[in-house]
Amino acid sequence: MANEYLVITIGAILVNNFVLSKFLGICPFLGVSKKLDSALGMSGAVVFVMTLASLITSVIYKYALSVPFNIAGQEVNLKFLKILLFIVVIASLVQLVEIVLQKLSPSLYQALGIFLPLITTNCAVLGAAEINASVGRGVLQSTIYGFCAGIGFALALILFSSLREKLDLADVPLAFKGTSIALITAGILAMVFMGFGGLFNIT
């Protein structure tokens, strides 16, 4: 049992890192990685939203979508609605959290700032919910997976933004300056993370 959670944790953070081996959430990975400060803010917001979204979507999937029910003698299976519903639910959840945070904890609201609404339907957040649903994880496992996937995203983003801050000062050939050297770096970082693939394999 404990072993299973370990596999989920290490798998989501290192082996199947969301950014560097699943290639989900590339837009914030490239967009918010110019400065370490904003990368930290973004990471915090992603961990927060992913955990919450995984929890809520797994509850909805388990108790509303995956159970076929009978209407007028016909069996109706609504599993195909999962992505549609996940987007709606995650988006409104983030809206809710934002409104409540602004009132109850202005300092946390300031810290997460613009990043909270930015990731409402980020593909990494949706991806975590979708993977949980298709693998058929329970509620607790899904929440842990969502949290760890967020941590994995944060790890990749913080590593990458630290590298980019150094790259800004480096004497890069003119043709590679800016985004192109960032993309090359991202590729090399992804290859480095492939090295974790030998540990064990889960989805």
Add this chain to the structure above:
Amino acid sequence: MNITLIISAVVLVSAIGAVLGVIIGVIAKKFAVEVDPKIEIVDELLPGANCGGCGFAGCADFAKALVENRTEPNKCPVCDSNAIAQIAGELGQSATEKEKIVAVVLCGGSNSHTKGNVKYNGVLDCKSANNIQGIKGCSYGCLGYASCARACPFDAIEIKDGLAIVHPHLCVGCGKCVATCPRTLIKMVPEKASVHVFCASPEKGPLKRKVCTVSCIGCTKCTKVEGEEGTVKMVGTLAEVNYDNPPTENIVDAAKCPTKCLSNRHWKQLRK
């Protein structure tokens, strides 16, 4: 075609949508944060550059402080007097005049005027270059690796021939560049002062002259110009402009500075 499936899908999705909509609506009403509408109006009038020159976290934070009466409109270095009067009017205060200040780099040692004895190949940043002795031969002068230019939110600093030059008509006086210079060459001065001593080296004249043809050699000629007494004073071997009582442009011709270190050349070149 399974009509039951379609109907139940539509019903489920619209039901969840309606429930979420109602929840968000109720929560938004209940947790509404009341924002003073004045803050928004003042924020609109501010430049929105978020330079931090006022000492607050950004324009929005400054607007909030203004409305809460914690600061004064003229603390914004970017606003011209017109905008400040408008903001003050919005707050029901009377505007107070402020003097515009701009940054100036007190060094004239461009690459063609100096003689260095090392070639620097490291990180292209002044803080790093400052660790190397002998760039341009002077350990007090401008390094020219543009740390200040990168920090300027208004693109007012240009590196010309390895020397940082502030464009006074672009500079708003936020002072962000001052802290970035590892040799503390950048000074905030009143805009009306157009003559400066473009040297900050306290070394003896002949030593400076060896490595830089535009250094202040400490001849004291500029301190003895008639009609400009007290506007330039000597600090050791270095002449310094007294910015509380700045000299007029006449001093440049009258003093006949042998190295043309006392000059208004930047202002002449850069004025529109």
